[in-house]
Amino acid sequence: MVCIIKLDRGMETEKVYFVESSEDYDEQHYGFAFSDEGLSPADIQNWKQDIAWKELKMELRDGEFADYLVNDLDIPLCSKRLKDLIVRHADNSDDIICILHKITKTMKYNIFSFRESDDYDKKRYGFAESPDSVDPIDIYQGLPLEKPWSEPMFELTEGRFSDYLSNDCDWVLCSEKLKQCIETNAINATDITWCSVAVNDGNVVETYYALLMETPMKEILDIEKSRKLKDGEIYLPHFVYDKVKDVDIFALEEEYLGGLYISERLKLIIEAEPLTGVGFEDWYAS
Numbered sequence: 001m002v003c004i005i006k007l008d009r010g011m012e013t014e015k016v017y018f019v020e021s022s023e024d025y026d027e028q029h030y031g032f033a034f035s036d037e038g039l040s041p042a043d044i045q046n047w048k049q050d051i052a053w054k055e056l057k058m059e060l061r062d063g064e065f066a067d068y069l070v071n072d073l074d075i076p077l078c079s080k081r082l083k084d085l086i087v088r089h090a091d092n093s094d095d096i097i098c099i100l101h102k103i104t105k106t107m108k109y110n111i112f113s114f115r116e117s118d119d120y121d122k123k124r125y126g127f128a129e130s131p132d133s134v135d136p137i138d139i140y141q142g143l144p145l146e147k148p149w150s151e152p153m154f155e156l157t158e159g160r161f162s163d164y165l166s167n168d169c170d171w172v173l174c175s176e177k178l179k180q181c182i183e184t185n186a187i188n189a190t191d192i193t194w195c196s197v198a199v200n201d202g203n204v205v206e207t208y209y210a211l212l213m214e215t216p217m218k219e220i221l222d223i224e225k226s227r228k229l230k231d232g233e234i235y236l237p238h239f240v241y242d243k244v245k246d247v248d249i250f251a252l253e254e255e256y257l258g259g260l261y262i263s264e265r266l267k268l269i270i271e272a273e274p275l276t277g278v279g280f281e282d283w284y285a286s
Helices: 041-045 080-089 176-185 264-272
Strands: 002-009 012-019 032-035 056-061 068-071 101-105 109-116 127-129 153-158 164-167 193-200 205-212 234-236 249-251 260-263 278-285
Touching: 109 164, 109 264, 176 205, 176 264, 260 264
Parallel strands: 032 068, 056 101, 127 164, 153 193
Antiparallel strands: 002 012, 032 056, 109 260, 109 278, 127 153, 193 205, 249 260
């Protein structure tokens, strides 16, 4: 998009412009370029021509190349085609300094985690509450059970049964039908531990199964590409595709405990079945 600014100079008014991303930028799935950590816009703005410029390497994520590329440095990043066009037609092209940036596109693969479906509340699916004897960390992804499993009784306090059942322990509670779908289709289904949970709606008691991966996968996170808080804690994991491409379901290693993730292949199989209440959160791998 080209935005107009009017400059008044005495009796004359002249239009000048600044450039920003097009209105259809997101719709066209154009990407976002990330610079190396530690580099700031000031490093480029303060660069002097008498200092040798070291080619800057950036990484394109979440989209395709565009002639004008949005980036985390908020600098006008132009393709060679756009650069040549500007230099060829600008009256003061001698004043333009073109700094070379090498941008590598990251191939993105999708990894998913379970969550409630978008229509969960609309369909009035239920919420299961655990008894006082249950601690949510009794089932914790990436850790083995500390004691032999004893089936607890949950109460369905609102709504109705669904194949994926929301609960106050934040466990992945699966109906028999959803459990069978995962067991039949997951490449590494034998790595799963199923912990039975009884759920009572006041009239009927249904058996559900909490999905647990007791053994985590190691060194599967790309720490540099994962998003972190100021204290270094990861809040948006980015996976190494080569490490997870041969499994359909996995948990993170000990220092990043808590997450359960599945492949796109398994997600599509689950979505193709008439299963209720199950949705997915999208994560990245490359």
